[in-house]
Amino acid sequence: MHSVRFVAMGLAFLLAGCAAGVNGLGIPNEEAIYEAPLEDVWPSVRQFFTDNHLPFREDKDSLVLQTEWREEFGGSKVAGFWHRYLVLGKRETPTRSKLWIIRITRSANRTLAASGDELDWGVDPTLGGGGAGGDTPTLDIEDMADFQDRPRGDNAIVAGSAQGSRDLVMEWKVYQSVAPRLAKKESAGKEAEVAKEGASEAKASVLAMTVECGLPIIGLPAQVKPGGVMLLGELHGTQEVPRFIAQGACQTASNGMPVTVGLELPVENQQRVATFIRSAGAEDDWLKLMEAPFWRNPYQDGRSSEAMANLLEQLRQLRARGLDVDVFAFDHPGLTGQTHEDAMASTVLSQVRQEPGRFFLVVTGNIHPRTIQGLPWDASYRPMGLLLSKALKNVVALDMAYNSGSAWICAVEGAKEQLDCGVRPARGKDNGDRFFVHRFDKPNEAGFHGIFYVGPVTASLPAVRRGLGRPGTRDNSLQPLVEQGDTLASRW
Numbered sequence: 001m002h003s004v005r006f007v008a009m010g011l012a013f014l015l016a017g018c019a020a021g022v023n024g025l026g027i028p029n030e031e032a033i034y035e036a037p038l039e040d041v042w043p044s045v046r047q048f049f050t051d052n053h054l055p056f057r058e059d060k061d062s063l064v065l066q067t068e069w070r071e072e073f074g075g076s077k078v079a080g081f082w083h084r085y086l087v088l089g090k091r092e093t094p095t096r097s098k099l100w101i102i103r104i105t106r107s108a109n110r111t112l113a114a115s116g117d118e119l120d121w122g123v124d125p126t127l128g129g130g131g132a133g134g135d136t137p138t139l140d141i142e143d144m145a146d147f148q149d150r151p152r153g154d155n156a157i158v159a160g161s162a163q164g165s166r167d168l169v170m171e172w173k174v175y176q177s178v179a180p181r182l183a184k185k186e187s188a189g190k191e192a193e194v195a196k197e198g199a200s201e202a203k204a205s206v207l208a209m210t211v212e213c214g215l216p217i218i219g220l221p222a223q224v225k226p227g228g229v230m231l232l233g234e235l236h237g238t239q240e241v242p243r244f245i246a247q248g249a250c251q252t253a254s255n256g257m258p259v260t261v262g263l264e265l266p267v268e269n270q271q272r273v274a275t276f277i278r279s280a281g282a283e284d285d286w287l288k289l290m291e292a293p294f295w296r297n298p299y300q301d302g303r304s305s306e307a308m309a310n311l312l313e314q315l316r317q318l319r320a321r322g323l324d325v326d327v328f329a330f331d332h333p334g335l336t337g338q339t340h341e342d343a344m345a346s347t348v349l350s351q352v353r354q355e356p357g358r359f360f361l362v363v364t365g366n367i368h369p370r371t372i373q374g375l376p377w378d379a380s381y382r383p384m385g386l387l388l389s390k391a392l393k394n395v396v397a398l399d400m401a402y403n404s405g406s407a408w409i410c411a412v413e414g415a416k417e418q419l420d421c422g423v424r425p426a427r428g429k430d431n432g433d434r435f436f437v438h439r440f441d442k443p444n445e446a447g448f449h450g451i452f453y454v455g456p457v458t459a460s461l462p463a464v465r466r467g468l469g470r471p472g473t474r475d476n477s478l479q480p481l482v483e484q485g486d487t488l489a490s491r492w
Helices: 003-013 036-050 140-146 168-186 190-205 239-255 267-277 283-290 306-320 338-354 383-389 479-484
Strands: 058-060 064-067 081-093 096-107 161-164 231-236 259-266 325-332 358-364 397-405 405-413 418-426 436-439 451-458
Touching: 036 058, 036 064, 036 081, 036 096, 036 168, 096 168, 231 383, 239 259, 239 306, 239 325, 239 358, 239 451, 259 267, 259 306, 259 338, 267 283, 267 306, 267 325, 283 306, 306 325, 325 338, 325 358, 338 358, 338 383, 383 397, 405 436
Parallel strands: 231 358, 231 397, 259 325, 259 358, 397 451
Antiparallel strands: 058 064, 064 081, 081 096, 096 161, 405 418, 436 451
């Protein structure tokens, strides 16, 4: 009887290890160590990747495996990011072992590329017999194998666009699945029943592997609560903020928390948006979404960017794969000043109160999320963030932080003080390439509780310039008209 209790308690400790080893940022702060020889652990590791539909190739002699590339958000044609895992078995002692799991990410655009890199458009540089000058570089066998093994997108892979990071979250997910398997082999009778029960729980905890959500956002899990509202004050017109939102929604929902995304789109678009993310994403579905005047407005301030249209596709993909993700629009463009803030706050508040068990990711320009009264030009101004924080308990307002790059920015220029929008430099501070959330010890002078960091930023042009069809295609494109000297405004 004592031995049964000991095994059961030991297994419970193993299964609780992930939670015990996770710090306030949502990232494990210690390695997962297996109290078993590596050769005994490896078969269960292989089974984990098989069960989670992650095809892999393996070097059995070295106990190393590498999964095939998977595109973010379930094969979306607009994501442009692929991930694979490199799993390395490590022997601590003859009876103890661990895994190193490296997540490798590649991009179809320049987001991950070093400055000065050139595009590789997916064409074999050896084709054509070395070119007219005969100086085209050739590929050796290893280079050719790597070239053939590249992830393939609609357009291209950027040379040098890879990042590799050790993924401790994934290491612990594998551990939670493998530990019960090992315990089951070592026990019998009631011990086996305990292991079986634990294995079921562990299996449920890794259902997230059915969708690729990207590298975990540091600090996000600690802020996720039922009924919680995370207000993100963004710089409009970047590729990175919509990706941050898509990854955050994916990671939150795949961990079992229903999530609703709030976008600063006109409330008149609510039915179109709701219908689209519940659709099959066919061409007609896209046309119905994109025919709204919002996407075709001559004044494009970054909210109607291609990246924001792509975000809707990514949220649709997540729903199609069974994740509990929803979206709503909350902007009231016909209103101004305090009346505008009141109306936006009322729309968000209504959504939260209707479904208090969900987590809300709400993105807007960085004036609206402030939680203190007053602006430099109006001391009585009460932003949406202040109004929501007085009505709800769990409101977190985060300002955007980023590294330098570019964005689609609107600014007043010239002696006539006309508003002009276009791609402009965006100067920030380098805090690495990893997405993260950071809470301050206390709110700053603008009423923000912290920041969300998105790395170097890249401009995203208005979706209308990419056509009115499915994002990622170039049908119905208006860009040739621009190149011929016609302005978008003159065509509307």
